[in-house]
Amino acid sequence: MTREDILEELKKVLAHYTPDKETLNSIGPETDFVNDLKINSANMVDIIIEAEERYDIEIDMDSAEKIHNIGSCVDVILEKINEKK
Amino acid sequence: MSKRVVVTGLGVVAPNGVGVPAFLNAIENGVSGLKFMPHFRELNFNCQVCGIPDFQFDDLKNYLSEVAFHGLRGSTIGYAIKAAADAWMDAGNAINTGEIHWETGCVFGNSLADMEIMKRVITHVDMKQSRKLGSKVVEQLMNSGATANITGLLGIGNRVITNSAACATGSQAILMGYEYIKSGTAKRMLVGSNEYIDSYVFSAFDAMRILGRKFNDEPEKASRPMSATACGFVPGSGAAALVLEDLDFALARNATIYAEILGGATNSGGQKKGGSMTAPNSEGVIRCIDAALANAAIDPADIDLISGHLTATMADKMEIENWSKALNRRGEDFPLINSLKSMIGHCLSAAGSIESVAVILQLMHQFVHPNINLEDPNPEITDIVSVNALPTKKVNKEINIAAKANFGFGDVNACLIFSKFKK
Numbered sequence: 078m079t080r081e082d083i084l085e086e087l088k089k090v091l092a093h094y095t096p097d098k099e100t101l102n103s104i105g106p107e108t109d110f111v112n113d114l115k116i117n118s119a120n121m122v123d124i125i126i127e128a129e130e131r132y133d134i135e136i137d138m139d140s141a142e143k144i145h146n147i148g149s150c151v152d153v154i155l156e157k158i159n160e161k162k
Numbered sequence: 163m164s165k166r167v168v169v170t171g172l173g174v175v176a177p178n179g180v181g182v183p184a185f186l187n188a189i190e191n192g193v194s195g196l197k198f199m200p201h202f203r204e205l206n207f208n209c210q211v212c213g214i215p216d217f218q219f220d221d222l223k224n225y226l227s228e229v230a231f232h233g234l235r236g237s238t239i240g241y242a243i244k245a246a247a248d249a250w251m252d253a254g255n256a257i258n259t260g261e262i263h264w265e266t267g268c269v270f271g272n273s274l275a276d277m278e279i280m281k282r283v284i285t286h287v288d289m290k291q292s293r294k295l296g297s298k299v300v301e302q303l304m305n306s307g308a309t310a311n312i313t314g315l316l317g318i319g320n321r322v323i324t325n326s327a328a329c330a331t332g333s334q335a336i337l338m339g340y341e342y343i344k345s346g347t348a349k350r351m352l353v354g355s356n357e358y359i360d361s362y363v364f365s366a367f368d369a370m371r372i373l374g375r376k377f378n379d380e381p382e383k384a385s386r387p388m389s390a391t392a393c394g395f396v397p398g399s400g401a402a403a404l405v406l407e408d409l410d411f412a413l414a415r416n417a418t419i420y421a422e423i424l425g426g427a428t429n430s431g432g433q434k435k436g437g438s439m440t441a442p443n444s445e446g447v448i449r450c451i452d453a454a455l456a457n458a459a460i461d462p463a464d465i466d467l468i469s470g471h472l473t474a475t476m477a478d479k480m481e482i483e484n485w486s487k488a489l490n491r492r493g494e495d496f497p498l499i500n501s502l503k504s505m506i507g508h509c510l511s512a513a514g515s516i517e518s519v520a521v522i523l524q525l526m527h528q529f530v531h532p533n534i535n536l537e538d539p540n541p542e543i544t545d546i547v548s549v550n551a552l553p554t555k556k557v558n559k560e561i562n563i564a565a566k567a568n569f570g571f572g573d574v575n576a577c578l579i580f581s582k583f584k585k
Contacts, residue, residue, distance in 0.1 A: 093232035123233065123296045 078158055083151050090127045094120045124150075132158055149152030168583060169342045170417040172254025174244040174519045175214030175352075177398045177506040181248065186523050188505065189558055194382035195506045196396055205361060209373035211384040212359060213398025213507035215239060225257060225315065233298035234311075236276030236517030238358035241401035241512075242308035243315065245271070246352055249403035250316050253568040254417055257315055265349035265411070267320030268358070269338045270309040270403070273511040276302050277360045308356050312403075320348040328570030329471070330428065331355045332402070332514020333578055337426040339406045340578075349411040354403030357512035363395055370440075373397065374474060385508075386535040387472040387501035388543050388552060397475040398507030402515035404522070410440035419583045421522045424563070425458030427451075427580040437573040439475065444484050447575050451488035451567065453581070454577035460563060462489035465497045467530055467564040469521045472501035473508045479542045481569070486546050496547035498557065504534045514568040518578065521564045525582045530557040 088101060095114040097099050098157050102155070110124075111118045134157035137162075144150045169333060172182050177195025190197070196214045202210040219240055223231055225247045234240070279302045279333050286295050294445045294450035301307055305323040313322050321342055327334045332355035339351030339401030344485050349565040361442060368371055374394040412419060431446025432439035455462060472478050485499070502517045509516055542550075567577040 080196055092228070094229055096227060117229075119297045120229075121297075126294055126296050146361065 078155070080151050080155065082149070083154050086131060087128070087147065087150065090124055090131070091116070094124060104147050106146065106148045106151070110146065128154055134158060134161060163485070165344055165346065166409035167340050167406055167423045168409050168412050169404055169420045169423065170412050170524055171238070171249040172420065172519050172522060173248030173403040174250060174516060175215045175217055175241045175245050176400045176402070177215050177301040180215050180217055182252065184454070185519070186527070189520050190524065190529065192532040192534045192556070193505060194534060195398070196381040196384055198378060198381045199517050200493040201361060202364070203378070207365065207368045208371065208375040209368055209396065210378040211381040211396050212364065213372070213396065213509065215241065215400045217244070220319050227258065230315070231487070233296065235282070236279050236302045236307070237307045237399070238272060238276045238356050239302060239311055241358065241399070242270060242354070242356035243411040244247040244312050245356070245403040246312040247315060247356055249354070249405050250352060253405040254415070257457070259317060260490065261315045262319040266318050266352065267322060267339070267342055267348040268309055268313050268318045268352045269323045269325055269373065270312055270352070270354050271327070271335045272305065272308055272356050273326060273328060273331065274363070275305050275307055275421055277362050279303050281362070284553065288391040293514065300309040312352065316352060318352060319433050326511070327574045327576070328572055328574040329508070329510050329513055330568045330570035331511035332516070332518065333566060333568040333576035336404060336406070336423070336518055336578055337428055337576055340423045340426060342455065343406055343408050349408045351406045351505055352403060352516040353406055354401060354567045355511045356401035356574035357399055357510045359397040360509070361400045361431050367397055372475060383535050385474050385504050387470070387474040387477050387504050387533065388540055389474070390540045392474040392537045392540065395475055395503065398509040400506070400509050400512045400516055402512065402519045404515065404518065406411060421525045422581045422583045424579040424581050425454055426459060426543070426576070427453035428455055428513050428574070428576040431575065433573045439573070440571055441577060442569045442573055444480060444573070446573060447481070447484040447569060448488040450575035450577050451485065451565070454565070454579050459524045459580035460579060462491060464563050465489060465565050466561045467521070467524065468497055468499040469517050469564060470499050470501050471567055473503055479540060482546050492546055494548045494550065496551045497529050498529055499547070499551055500533050501555060502531070504536065514576065517568070518566055519581070521566050521580050525564060525580060526563055527563055528558065530559060530561065532556050
C-alpha cells in the first residue's frame, strides 16, 4: 500500500464531505481539511470512521488528534496499517 | 389596515399521493393510501394496516447537496425536507441559493425524533460500538432535526421553532406561522409537520387497543370515520408544508395566491370535565372553535366546509356534537364535513398540515372530497347532522370558507379558518 494508493482512496471518502470538488481534485499533503476543503470539522470523525472501515484499522483518539491535513492523515493510516502487520 | 396572511406554496408527502398533483387526484377520487403490512402480522400486532407514502429516499438527492445527503437516514426528516422544499419552490423560490431570508421564519413540528436513528444508537451502544456512530446522529435524533435541515436548505433567517402538541401539532404550526406574520415578526413563514410511524411507534398505539383491527385483509376499508363500523384509527406517515406570506409581500413579488388564513385558535381543555390525557374536554373544544371564529371575524353560518379531526373512534360522535354546539348548526343546516383520515389514516403530528393542504386544494378547485368507507353512517351522528352533510362522493360546490381542527393527546386543541382568496 503506497501513499498514492491511500490518497486516491481518501479522495473517494472526502467527496462525501467537501462541497469543494475542484480543490479535492488537486489535493496534496499540505491540503487542510477545514480551511482548504471547507469540511465541517464535526465531520472529521466520520472521515476517520470510514478510513477505519476501508483499511480494517483502529484509529484511537490520540492518533486522530495528530490529523491536521491530508499528509498527517495518510501518515496515521499508514502507521496503523503497518502496526497490523 | 391589519395584515392579511395568504398561502402561496404547498408541498405534501401523503400515503395516497406524493407531490401536490398526485395528492389532488387522490383526494378528488377517494383513493386510499392504506396498505396491509406483512411485517405487522409477523409482530402479532392487532392492527396490521398502515398509511405509508410512496416516498423514495434517493429522491432527496434532487434537493440536497451530496454533503447534506450523505449519512442522512431518517424517513421522518426525509418526508419533511421533501414537503418543505416542494412548498418553497411551489411558491416560486429557489433552494440551495446561499441567500439568507431574514424576513422568513419556520415553524415545523413532529411527535418524536426519528425512531430509526434511535434504534441505530441503541444497537451500536448495546454492541459496545458507540464510537462508530459518527457525527450525524445527534442532528437526526434531536427533535428539531427536521426544522434544522429545512432552514439550512432554504436559508431561513427569521424565527425558527419546532413545535409538538401530539395530533394538534400540524394545525398549531400553521397557526403560529400565521400569528408571526400577523404580528409583523416575519413577512413569510414556512410551516408544516411530519411523522414517521415505524413498527415501534405503531406498537405503542396498538398496545392501547385504539387501532382499527377488523379490516386487516381489506386495508383500504380500515379507516372508517363517522361510520357505524368505525373500530379505531389507522396510523399513517407523511409530511406537509405550506408557505404563508403577508399579502403585501406576496403581491409585491407577484406570487400566486392559493388561499387566505382568516384566523385560528389553540387551547387546552385542561384534562378536566371529561377531558383527560387521551380525550378532549368538550368545553375546551367548543371554546377553541368559537375563539377561532372570533379571531377570523366570521359568522358560524359562513362556514361551507369542516375538515374534521374525526379519527374513526368513539370520539367522532362527540366531535360532531361539539362542532354542532360551537356553530349552533344542526340537521340540514350543518355544513359539509369530511375526514381525510378515511383515505390516509391518522398521520398524528403530520395530520394537521396534510389535512390543511387538502382544505386549501378544495378551496382552490372548489370541491369537497368524499368520505370513503361511510356507507353506514353512525346513527348517533345522523341524529345530530343530516346525512347530506356527510358526502361519500366528490361534491362540486362553491366553497368560500372552511374550518379545520385537530385535537391531540394532552387535551390540546387547534382550529384554523381558511378562505378562498378574494382581493
